[in-house]
Amino acid sequence: MELEEKKPRVLLLGSVDFAHDAWKSLNQLVEVVKPAAENRPEFIEECHRGTFDGIQVAYRDFHSLRVTGLIDQELVDVLPCSLRFIASCGAGYDQLDIDACSARNPPILVSNTPTAVDDATADVNMFLILGALRNFNTGMHALREGKWIGQPAPPLGHDPRGKTLGILGMGGIGRNLKTKAEAFGMKVIYHNRQKLSDELARGAQYVTFDELLSTSDVISLNLPLNKNTRHIISKAEFAKMKDGVVVVNTARGAVMDEAALVEALDSGKVFSAGLDVFEHEPEIHPGLIQNRNVLLVPHMGTWTIETLTAMETWAIDNVTLAVTKGKLKSPVPEQAKLQ
Ligand SMILES: O=CC(=O)O
Numbered sequence: 001m002e003l004e005e006k007k008p009r010v011l012l013l014g015s016v017d018f019a020h021d022a023w024k025s026l027n028q029l030v031e032v033v034k035p036a037a038e039n040r041p042e043f044i045e046e047c048h049r050g051t052f053d054g055i056q057v058a059y060r061d062f063h064s065l066r067v068t069g070l071i072d073q074e075l076v077d078v079l080p081c082s083l084r085f086i087a088s089c090g091a092g093y094d095q096l097d098i099d100a101c102s103a104r105n106p107p108i109l110v111s112n113t114p115t116a117v118d119d120a121t122a123d124v125n126m127f128l129i130l131g132a133l134r135n136f137n138t139g140m141h142a143l144r145e146g147k148w149i150g151q152p153a154p155p156l157g158h159d160p161r162g163k164t165l166g167i168l169g170m171g172g173i174g175r176n177l178k179t180k181a182e183a184f185g186m187k188v189i190y191h192n193r194q195k196l197s198d199e200l201a202r203g204a205q206y207v208t209f210d211e212l213l214s215t216s217d218v219i220s221l222n223l224p225l226n227k228n229t230r231h232i233i234s235k236a237e238f239a240k241m242k243d244g245v246v247v248v249n250t251a252r253g254a255v256m257d258e259a260a261l262v263e264a265l266d267s268g269k270v271f272s273a274g275l276d277v278f279e280h281e282p283e284i285h286p287g288l289i290q291n292r293n294v295l296l297v298p299h300m301g302t303w304t305i306e307t308l309t310a311m312e313t314w315a316i317d318n319v320t321l322a323v324t325k326g327k328l329k330s331p332v333p334e335q336a337k338l339q
Pocket of ligand 1: 089091092117
């Protein structure tokens with residue numbers, strides 16, 4: 001009698017809701033294991049019990065945070081020793097402590113889904129820029145209260161044409177946004193840790209951080225959240241900005257000190273803001289809720305069928321490659337040398 005070869009097991013943290021074909025193909029190769037846990041203590045308990053022992057690859061999404069909490073040192077210490085790869089579905093990977101994953105012996109290698117998110121996130125970014133510049137939120141809010149444009153009428157907005165857009169962190173989303181903003185007549189400047197090649201910058205002017213703060217009419221935050229970027233925009237940075245600046249964030253809430261933003265909005269230093277992300281999601285600073293000049297979206301940057309399908313497919317590709325070849329398609333940059 002032939003013994004059936006055992007399929008590798010893959011730990012599913014979260015769910016796959018859109019990429020049905022890719023998921024079906026993967027399921028022919030692997031056995032999927034789902035935690036029974038509904039919260040972090042239960043998940044840690046399952047790890048201790050050895051439920052996931054022998055598993056080498058995990059797929060996780062943003063919402064699995066509700067069950068596991070952050071993939072931090074505490075979790076890295078209890079995840080099975082066999083675990084070698086985490087394919088994270090999302091561009092941002094601030095929910096994982098990459099240093100802790102790298103320090104394990106052997107390391108846990110992490111991948112994200114860059115580029116898949118660029119178009120949809122840049123679309124929301126542009127929507128927020130237009131909405132905040134034009135002060136649409138005030139009018140939209142008044143309308144729903146049965147007050148037409150509102151009494152007193154909201155201050156007039158500004159056209160994007162001719163305005164300088166400062167992109168802080170011009171990666172994939174920032175570069176996509178640049179193209180869209182230029183179609184609306186905006187001039188784009190940017191600041192990154194390192195100047196981009198001419199091919200990538202495509203005419204956007206490289207400026208220092210301080211120059212970006214002091215010369216932009218609209219500042220867009222498009223940089224990843226990590227220990228170097230947490231609160232990169234705070235009180236001192238607001239003070240350097242132009243009076244009446246517009247601030248937009250589709251990156252992560254904590255790259256900006258939310259309390260400092262509220263203060264800058266209240267003082268009029270910041271004319272308006274457009275936010276898709278918040279420092280303590282799903283909680284939102286009451287000063288942002290109360291301020292009609294702030295256009296708020298509940299983290300919907302990638303909230304489209306097409307983009308979520310592309311992100312899941314990308315993350316599944318990472319799982320497939322990890323299972324079949326022992327490597328990842330898109331390792332996070334911090335671990336590029338560990339592959
Ligand atoms: O916020 C969404 C992502 O990081 O992909």
